[in-house]
Amino acid sequence: MNLRHLAAPLLAAVLLGAAGAPAFAHEGTGIDEGRTTTPFRTSAFLAPHQSSFTLAILLPVPTNHVHSVGTATVQLNSDNTARIAVNATGLLNGAPHAMHIHEKGNGECPTADAAGDHNGHQAISTTDGLPAYGPIGTSLTTTGDTSPGSALAVDRFPSSGTFHYSRTIQLTSDVAQQVRNDNAVVVVHGIDYNGNGRYDNVLGASELNPALPQEATAPALCGPLH
DSSP: OOHHHHHHHHHHHHHHOOTTOOBOOOSSSSOOOOOOOOOOOGGGGOOOTTEEEEEEEEEEOTTSOOOOEEEEEEEEETTSEEEEEEEEESSOTTSOOOEEEEESSOSSOOOGGGOEEETTEEEOOHHHHHHHHOSEEEEOOSSSOOSGGGTTOGGGSOOSSSEEEEEEEEOOHHHHHHHHTTOEEEEEEOOOTTOSSSOOSTTOBOSSOTTSBHHHHSEEEEEEOO
């Protein structure tokens, strides 16, 4: 399937905001924006004085049998608070999708040649992609902690196939600098490699947590912030 033909209509739907998509911004840190079903509007993120605006077009990670698309935006203020929005559609429904800002790699997404052998199948795991996008700097959880320590907090990430996430959080100075330097990448995880509607062990166990299937932690969507 031609990726351009796949991405165009899906991306248009994401940018317009998927009607009825559940929201994943909750109270808990004192600076969350609250639950909303308002469609995505780029005008809502126009940067005020001393803030920067970056956008990532989230495309399927090659070899991982993903047929989804998304966008991510970061409005970063001078005090390193950041309003972050992630919109995605076409992911596995009813399963958690961990999301992170990765940093200090090459500021890019992995290509097909990064794929490794996972239980006899060619796929890109989170570890396979590290040279391209780098380690986790921020976990884009729906509530609570956003540090790398919450990387696999599966109960605090979106769990639907189509979602709109919006949250205001405090970035560390290190992550904020990487965003400003165009060396930050948004990655959404969780794939259905064999198309059976659930995470299973077709790719073996995750190298991040052997209690989880590789499908649950493998990267699905990826996009550099620019």
